[in-house]
Amino acid sequence: MHCRLIGLAASAALLVPLVAGPAAAQGTMKTSRMSAMVAYAAVSTAVETCAKQNQQVTAVVLDPGGAQQAFLRGDGAGIHTVEMADYKAYTALSFRTDGIDLVERASKGNVPAAIGKLPRLILAQGGVVIRAGEEIVGAIGVSGARGNNIDTACARAAIDHIKDQLK
Amino acid sequence: MTTDPKISGFAAAAIALWALAPAAQAEGLLNTKRISSSLAGEAVAAAVQACAEKKYTASAVLVDADGVQQAALRGDGTGPENLMIANDKAFTAVSFQSDTAEIVARSRNQPAPSAFAKIPHLVLAAGGVVIKVGDQVIGAIAVSGAPGGDNDALCAKSGLDKIRDRLK
Numbered sequence: 652m653h654c655r656l657i658g659l660a661a662s663a664a665l666l667v668p669l670v671a672g673p674a675a676a677q678g679t680m681k682t683s684r685m686s687a688m689v690a691y692a693a694v695s696t697a698v699e700t701c702a703k704q705n706q707q708v709t710a711v712v713l714d715p716g717g718a719q720q721a722f723l724r725g726d727g728a729g730i731h732t733v734e735m736a737d738y739k740a741y742t743a744l745s746f747r748t749d750g751i752d753l754v755e756r757a758s759k760g761n762v763p764a765a766i767g768k769l770p771r772l773i774l775a776q777g778g779v780v781i782r783a784g785e786e787i788v789g790a791i792g793v794s795g796a797r798g799n800n801i802d803t804a805c806a807r808a809a810i811d812h813i814k815d816q817l818k
Numbered sequence: 819m820t821t822d823p824k825i826s827g828f829a830a831a832a833i834a835l836w837a838l839a840p841a842a843q844a845e846g847l848l849n850t851k852r853i854s855s856s857l858a859g860e861a862v863a864a865a866v867q868a869c870a871e872k873k874y875t876a877s878a879v880l881v882d883a884d885g886v887q888q889a890a891l892r893g894d895g896t897g898p899e900n901l902m903i904a905n906d907k908a909f910t911a912v913s914f915q916s917d918t919a920e921i922v923a924r925s926r927n928q929p930a931p932s933a934f935a936k937i938p939h940l941v942l943a944a945g946g947v948v949i950k951v952g953d954q955v956i957g958a959i960a961v962s963g964a965p966g967g968d969n970d971a972l973c974a975k976s977g978l979d980k981i982r983d984r985l986k
Contacts, residue, residue, distance in 0.1 A: 687866055687894050695859045702855075718898045722890040725855045733887065 683788050684714050685781070689816050690721035690789070693781075697793050697809035698725040701801065708795035708805060711736040712781075713744055715789055725795065732795040739802070740792030741771045743778030747787055750778035751803045777802030781810055783817040851956045852882055853949065857981040858889035858957075865961050865977025866893040869969075876963030876973055879904040880949075883956050885912050885939075893963060900963040906939045907946030907960035907970075915955045918946035919971050945970030947978055951985050 685693075690712040697710035707727035712720045724733060743750050746763065753763070754776050766772045777800075778792045791809055793802040853861075858880045865878035875895035880888050885908075892901050911918050914931075921930070922944050934940045944967025946960035959977050961970040 687870075687891055688863065691859065691863045691866075691891050695856065698855055698859075714892075718892070719890065719901060720892045722887060723855060723859045724886075724888050726852075728855075 682715060683783050683786055685712070685720065685789055685813075685817070687720065689813050691723075692816075693791055693809040693813050694721045694723040696812040697791060697805045698723050698728075700808040701725065701793065701796050701805040704796075704801065704805075706796035706801055706805070707732075708793050708802060709733050709736040710806070710809065711740050711792045713737070713740045713790050713792070715744070715787060717741055717744055720789065728795045735773070735775070735794035736777070736792040738771050738773040738792065739775055739778030739794060740790040741778070742766070742773050742775075743780050743792065744787065744790035745772065747780060749776075749780055749803070750774075750792075751776040751800055776800050777806060779803060779806040779810060781813075781817070788817065850883065851951050851954060853880070853888060853957050853981075853985065855888065857984060861959055861977040861981045862889045862891040863977075864980035865959060865973045866891050868976030869893060869961060869964050869973040872964075872969075872973075874964035874969060874973065875900075876961050876970065877901045877904050878959060878961045878974065878977055879908050880959045880977075881905070881908040881912055881957055883912060885909040888957065896963045903941065903943070903962035904945070904960045906941040907943055907962060908958040909939045909946075910941050910943075911946030911948050911958035911960060912955060913940065915948060917944075917948055917971065918942070918960070919944035919967065922967070943967050945974060947971060947974040949978060949985065956985070 693712050694710040701708040702725055707725050709724045709728045709732035711722050714720050739750050757774055766774050777794055780787055781789045791806045793806040796802045862878040862880050869876035875893050877892045877896045877900035879890045882888050890901055907918050914921055922942055930942055934942055946958055948955050949957040959974045961974040964970045964973055
């Protein structure tokens with residue numbers, strides 16, 4: 652009986668430090684966010700990249716909490732693109748998954764129940780998670796390009812442009 | 819030949835109206851200008867940076883002539899409300915075709931327009947600056963987050979200065 656208790660205590664003691672990182676033990680977690688200028692560089696690169704392909708888009712960068720950091724409506728981008736870009740970024744961030752992968756999953760019948768229920772979640776390509784190493788530091792959403800996952804390509808071009816600054 | 823004075827009066831009025839209406843209007847379309855997306859982005863970035871250089875944490879929003887957002891940038895260290903307030907200041911500036919600091923100044927001597935109490939997104943706060951080409955208002959830029967509306971307005975004007983020469 653004693654042995655079992657000691658064993659439990661020992662394994663619990665061993666497990667706790669493994670599960671909880673040192674930051675959590677202090678009651679706060681270290682998080683990262685993009686600077687304003689990096690967020691701006693991302694939206695302007697996305698809009699510009701798409702414009703060069705004659706695609707009129709809007710781009711939005713959200714911080715890890717889903718709040719807007721940067722927004723740029725490209726010349727000629729449709730009215731709805733303003734909200735769609737936000738929804739796409741929010742959805743990617745929330746599911747920690749690029750929209751294009753969610754669409755792929757959905758094509759196999761795996762649609763998260765929350766999509767269709769919560770107003771800001773949308774099943775569409777164009778939202779891409781932004782990572783610094785393993786940590787998600789935000790997401791970018793692009794809306795307005797016609798077909799062929801061009802929104803996603805422009806979003807990824809934007810991330811390529813800023814990736815060296817995500818350290 | 820006799821001329822009916824009533825008819826010639828009408829004719830004179832018609833000519834006067836025609837002379838007053840600009841050519842574009844006579845054709846049923848108004849010529850308007852819109853700030854390009856890239857300039858809109860540059861302006862908000864410059865406004866946020868101008869504030870950051872003074873150690874002010876602030877956000878900036880640029881709206882088109884219809885009050886619709888073209889570009890927004892949340893400055894480092896700002897709260898989410900700054901973006902909303904900046905949006906409302908810019909919206910107010912284009913609506914009244916006037917810098918919001920001027921609207922605030924006017925409201926010290928006379929009551930503010932009743933719309934301020936009724937219409938969402940109209941705010942009585944300095945920091946919204948109209949963007950003009952000639953006499954035409956083509957948008958507004960606004961800043962929120964600096965200590966005091968006057969400092970917001972200065973950062974907004976720095977943003978506008980960055981693009982002013984290219985607005986034609």
